[in-house]
Amino acid sequence: MISKNELHSAKYHLVYANIANIGQLESKLRASNIDRSLPTLFLSECVLVYIDVEGTDKLLKWISDSFPTALFLNYEQINMTDAFGQVMIENLKARDCVLSGAAACANVSTQMNRFLNNGWSGGDCLDMSTVYKCLPQSDLQRIERIEMLDERELLDQLLSHYCLAWAYKDNIDLGLDTISIS
Ligand SMILES: C[S@@+](CC[C@H](N)C(=O)[O-])C[C@H]1O[C@@H](n2cnc3c(N)ncnc32)[C@H](O)[C@@H]1O
Structure with missing residues (x-):
């Protein structure tokens, strides 16, 4: 339907x-x-940042209380307290787009603590600059050639303001605690 x-x-x-x-x-x-008993993946991409921290805390707590085996993968802003982050917040606000949840996007700790303080067992958070460097070098060279990348500093600045955070609860020992990027 x-x-x-x-x-x-x-x-x-x-x-x-x-x-x-x-x-x-x-x-x-x-x-x-x-079926909440099944292992469940939650994915969000630049969504939590639009919801105030109290609201995302409730959401993350509800998920961890309700799903015994879950992985949450969140891609969104980080390092929002520096000059670049503040300009992003102000530019969006000027277009009536308020990042109500920006406080959770201050750094790796704020990104992780909202999971750890709301019932999740563990996880990690890496800025995209770090993630980018972990990608296969041959792929990076190929893509950068296609994109004709010549503004590396701008790319680095942008990548260092987004992150990949993940958190798990693993009551059936699937090995979610072994997930890593290196
Ligand atoms: C920058 S866009 C990200 C788009 C998203 N990654 C996608 O693939 O559609 C922000 C999205 O967050 C959603 N959003 C913001 N607050 C929300 C809420 N309280 N509940 C559900 N979605 C929300 C908006 O509808 C919008 O689609």
Whole structure:
């Protein structure tokens, strides 16, 4: 069944929800017959930063309370307290786009603590500059040639203001604690 903003089939459900409204999120997932006992991956890309820290704390706590085996992968801003970060915040605010959750994007610790303080067992957070350097060098050279990259400092500055953070709960010992990037 396809409606204006959802898609439902026997085994696949695409639903909308305000993820700051746990009641709505929970009832949408329940209506989709989600099995919380199964290992579950949560992915977010530049979304949590739009929700105030109290709201994301509640969301992350609800997930860790509800899903015994889960991995959360979050890509979003980091180092938002420096000059570059402040310019980004102000530019977006000028366009009525407020980053209400920017406080959690101050550094690696603030990114990780919101998981660790809300029931998650562990995880890590790397800025994208670090992640970029871990990618296969031959791929980087090929892509940089295609992109005709000549502004390396600008790329580094941009990459150092985004991060990949992950957190896990692993009640069935899947080995989620061994995930690393190197
Ligand atoms: C910069 S965009 C990121 C787009 C996203 N990575 C994607 O692939 O669609 C920010 C997204 O956050 C979503 N968003 C912000 N606050 C939200 C909330 N409380 N509940 C659900 N989505 C939210 C917006 O709808 C928007 O699609």
